[in-house]
Amino acid sequence: MTWLVDLDEHAASRAVVRALRAADPRTEVVRAPRAEPSGLVLCSRESAALDELLSATAGAGWHVIVVAVEKGLEPWSVLARGAADVLTWDGDPEAVLARVARAREVDELVRAPQVSATLRGSSPALAAALRDLVTAARFARGPILILGETGTGKELAARVAHRMESGSGPLVVVDCTTVVPSLSGSELFGHEKGAFTGAVNVRIGACAAANGGTLMLDEVGELPLELQSELLRVVQEGTYKRVGSDTWHTTRFRLVCATNRDLAEEVRAGRFRADLYHRIAASTVRMPPLRDRPEDVVPLFTAFVAEAEGRREPVRLTSWVERAVRARAYPGNLRDLRQLAQRVAARHVGPGPVTPGDLPPADRPDRAGPAVSAEPDEDRDLGTLLARVVRVHLAAGTNLRDLRERVAEVAVDAALSEAGGNVRAAAVRLGVTDRALHHRLAEARKRTAVS
Numbered sequence: 001m002t003w004l005v006d007l008d009e010h011a012a013s014r015a016v017v018r019a020l021r022a023a024d025p026r027t028e029v030v031r032a033p034r035a036e037p038s039g040l041v042l043c044s045r046e047s048a049a050l051d052e053l054l055s056a057t058a059g060a061g062w063h064v065i066v067v068a069v070e071k072g073l074e075p076w077s078v079l080a081r082g083a084a085d086v087l088t089w090d091g092d093p094e095a096v097l098a099r100v101a102r103a104r105e106v107d108e109l110v111r112a113p114q115v116s117a118t119l120r121g122s123s124p125a126l127a128a129a130l131r132d133l134v135t136a137a138r139f140a141r142g143p144i145l146i147l148g149e150t151g152t153g154k155e156l157a158a159r160v161a162h163r164m165e166s167g168s169g170p171l172v173v174v175d176c177t178t179v180v181p182s183l184s185g186s187e188l189f190g191h192e193k194g195a196f197t198g199a200v201n202v203r204i205g206a207c208a209a210a211n212g213g214t215l216m217l218d219e220v221g222e223l224p225l226e227l228q229s230e231l232l233r234v235v236q237e238g239t240y241k242r243v244g245s246d247t248w249h250t251t252r253f254r255l256v257c258a259t260n261r262d263l264a265e266e267v268r269a270g271r272f273r274a275d276l277y278h279r280i281a282a283s284t285v286r287m288p289p290l291r292d293r294p295e296d297v298v299p300l301f302t303a304f305v306a307e308a309e310g311r312r313e314p315v316r317l318t319s320w321v322e323r324a325v326r327a328r329a330y331p332g333n334l335r336d337l338r339q340l341a342q343r344v345a346a347r348h349v350g351p352g353p354v355t356p357g358d359l360p361p362a363d364r365p366d367r368a369g370p371a372v373s374a375e376p377d378e379d380r381d382l383g384t385l386l387a388r389v390v391r392v393h394l395a396a397g398t399n400l401r402d403l404r405e406r407v408a409e410v411a412v413d414a415a416l417s418e419a420g421g422n423v424r425a426a427a428v429r430l431g432v433t434d435r436a437l438h439h440r441l442a443e444a445r446k447r448t449a450v451s
């Protein structure tokens, strides 16, 4: 069933409705989008109703195709507000219905267990990435580049892409951080016996092993510059030479690369070949960091704890634990969340919910420091660190006043502990008068006594 919203309901759009229904009788005209996440909106101009419909559907991961019945719609702003596409009506219903059918097919693939049970989560940010992934894997032929911070599921995404290839052969994964230039890329291209010291046997290499299947180059940004031109040849022509041999071999595989580096920046800095970059980035998928999918934190955490405990049903959390899990920073993304769940599972017993004592001391909210301070140096500026924490808290419903208050509390605690409890020294550190700090501490004590 395709839902169809006719926003204008004038003569021209009614004719379009008739044409679409005649071409596909399963097209249902509705006033608001229905449960199926893909559909069509007919309209001819910007209107409050279009705005309303786009904001209601975009956040819910719907796939809305706007059909401009007459001229006068500004497509880029419609896309920016969440529509998947803007088409002009040219009298051919099949052209429009084909788009909806494709959108539906992509949605079905995203919901299929081979995707949804591997890359779990129901946030719009993940759904958008999964749509890009299945579209690239199923409907495009070329290489796929998967971008994202550490622990966002890039390797899982590569495995999903591999499984989606019809009749897929082997999946060969190479971690490019282990490819050493001194062996001239033997990991990738293989070597002949005696090609270098230690080459006691012939090795076929990953390019040959992946023939007929998928070659995944993890951390491709780390691939030594010396080997990039040879990789480019394999990608373009499917030919390579083993180290120590002059014979050309051929191979065919789907290339999937992953990196947490900004490859475009690496190209600008001269550390990555521009021609190779353009070749491997034929389709790009960006895996969202966990802070951009706060809706997924608690459901995935409860599922990971249950998994670690060998239970079928997700565990329950007390509200204290739920708040703490939501509010925590996860610089290592899903990997951090899973590891936290494993630490909690080791302490949680019985059928009851996870309680505050099940959080190991280092993971409790008053010690949230380690997760944040595990960041690489370049990420340690205040804005970046704060943005992560603030986003999670905003998503959890904390308002600006409470956020300010919490930051002030943390700063006061830190300054006092640095100053060994000396209020005057802490006040100097904080740039406030000691009277103001005494007053603040007295107020805090009163609040604690009341609660």
Ligand SMILES: Nc1ncnc2c1ncn2[C@@H]1O[C@H](COP(=O)(O)OP(=O)(O)OP(=O)(O)O)[C@@H](O)[C@H]1O
Pocket: 118, 119, 120, 121, 148, 149, 150, 151, 152, 153, 154, 155, 156, 157, 258, 260, 334, 335, 338
């Ligand atoms: N959407 C997800 N659902 C379930 N588990 C996930 C998801 N994304 C990531 N994980 C888990 O997080 C961990 C890291 O995943 P993966 O290795 O795919 O990430 P990555 O982006 O390749 O990390 P890195 O860049 O550090 O290699 C794994 O334990 C994986 O199972």
